[in-house]
Amino acid sequence: MCLLKVSNLKVVYPQTIAVRDVSFSVKRGEKIGLVGESGCGKSVLSLSLLNIILGDGKVERGKIEFKGSDIFHFSKEELRRLRGRGLGYVFQEPQSAFDPVFTVGNQIVETLLSHSVVSSKKEAKEIAIKYFKMVKIDNADFVFNSYPFQLSGGMAQRIYLSLILMLNPDIIIADEPTTALDVITQKEIMKLIKSIVDEKKLSLIFITHNLLLLKNLVDRVLVMYAGSIMEDGNFKDVFENPLHPYTEGLLKSIAIHKGKKEYLDAIPGNVPHRVKEEDKCPFCDRCLKKMDICEKKYPELKEIKGRKVRCHLY
Numbered sequence: 001m002c003l004l005k006v007s008n009l010k011v012v013y014p015q016t017i018a019v020r021d022v023s024f025s026v027k028r029g030e031k032i033g034l035v036g037e038s039g040c041g042k043s044v045l046s047l048s049l050l051n052i053i054l055g056d057g058k059v060e061r062g063k064i065e066f067k068g069s070d071i072f073h074f075s076k077e078e079l080r081r082l083r084g085r086g087l088g089y090v091f092q093e094p095q096s097a098f099d100p101v102f103t104v105g106n107q108i109v110e111t112l113l114s115h116s117v118v119s120s121k122k123e124a125k126e127i128a129i130k131y132f133k134m135v136k137i138d139n140a141d142f143v144f145n146s147y148p149f150q151l152s153g154g155m156a157q158r159i160y161l162s163l164i165l166m167l168n169p170d171i172i173i174a175d176e177p178t179t180a181l182d183v184i185t186q187k188e189i190m191k192l193i194k195s196i197v198d199e200k201k202l203s204l205i206f207i208t209h210n211l212l213l214l215k216n217l218v219d220r221v222l223v224m225y226a227g228s229i230m231e232d233g234n235f236k237d238v239f240e241n242p243l244h245p246y247t248e249g250l251l252k253s254i255a256i257h258k259g260k261k262e263y264l265d266a267i268p269g270n271v272p273h274r275v276k277e278e279d280k281c282p283f284c285d286r287c288l289k290k291m292d293i294c295e296k297k298y299p300e301l302k303e304i305k306g307r308k309v310r311c312h313l314y
């Protein structure tokens with residue numbers, strides 16, 4: 001069953017097109033990776049799935065359907081339900097997800113009561129402690145009574161993840177959830193997300209600039225550049241045999257050096273700050289395989305052997 005369907009979505013800011021003609025769908029239990037360098041539109045796209053458009057951005061066209069209903073026509077109450085019981089969003093900065101002036105427990109109780117998951121504070125605390133254990137928090141009582149500033153980044157991310165799970169969402173969206181954490185905590189959080197998603201058979205949209213993080217985590221990957229989906233396919237196929245020159249560049253930028261993974265600058269140039277609706281390939285200024293047509297025509301997303309690729313080479 002298709003849970004979420006995005007069709008021809010375009011989100012613009014006065015200075016740039018953040019999301020350009022994006023279409024994809026998420027089935028129940030499907031795990032999708034969304035990858036691209038910083039500034040490619042990943043966060044704008046993922047927040048728009050909750051009908052959240054920050055700043056002076058606007059949805060210029062397109063449709064997002066959750067379980068068949070258009071979320072841009074949702075009432076306040078339907079949106080509130082979507083943002084919690086439909087889609088659980090894990091942010092990059094875990095501490096910023098909490099209000100600094102209330103204890104963690106207080107915020108969890110209020111959230112569970114407002115989403116009608118529980119009918120009393122006592123029941124809310126019982127659920128919180130149970131879920132804290134699921135995310136491997138031992139000193140649950142102490143954490144429940146703590147203020148957000150008393151928690152490490154890794155601990156805050158675990159608690160936020162547990163809060164999202166308490167609402168029992170259909171889809172978890174994790175927007176670079178480990179970027180702000182140290183390497184060891186990153187690995188622990190990744191392991192936790194994977195085990196929970198597998199165990200509860202949840203759908204997942206995992207956003208990252210690092211393709212390697214998606215290995216053994218997702219079924220499918222969407223590669224995004226300058227607001228456009230450049231490649232969309234089964235993760236293993238894309239990882240082992242990338243079709244798009246941008247995907248190839250992302251993979252080459254992860255080199256194995258003396259057993260350690262290092263990030264090398266394999267793609268010349270930078271992500272454009274301003275994307276305009278021009279009739280050319282958005283990647284043509286950085287592409288090593290550029291042809292004449294690349295500067296004259298915006299490539300369509302073509303289907304090739306069960307995959308999709310936006311490039312004139314195909």
Ligand SMILES: Nc1ncnc2c1ncn2[C@@H]1O[C@H](COP(=O)(O)OP(=O)(O)O)[C@@H](O)[C@H]1O
Nearest residue numbers: 013016018038039040041042043044054055273
């Ligand atoms: N609140 C905002 N105001 C103005 N421009 C924004 C805002 N949020 C994002 N953008 C622009 O949209 C583009 C995509 O940003 P973003 O989705 O944050 O990229 P990513 O998450 O891939 O790093 C960027 O050019 C960024 O500057």
Ligand code: SF4
Nearest residue numbers: 281284287294311312
């Ligand atoms: S369309 Fe042309 S410029 Fe764009 S990625 Fe393909 S070969 Fe490179």
Ligand SMILES: [Mg+2]
Nearest residue numbers: 042043044175
């Ligand atoms: Mg982002």
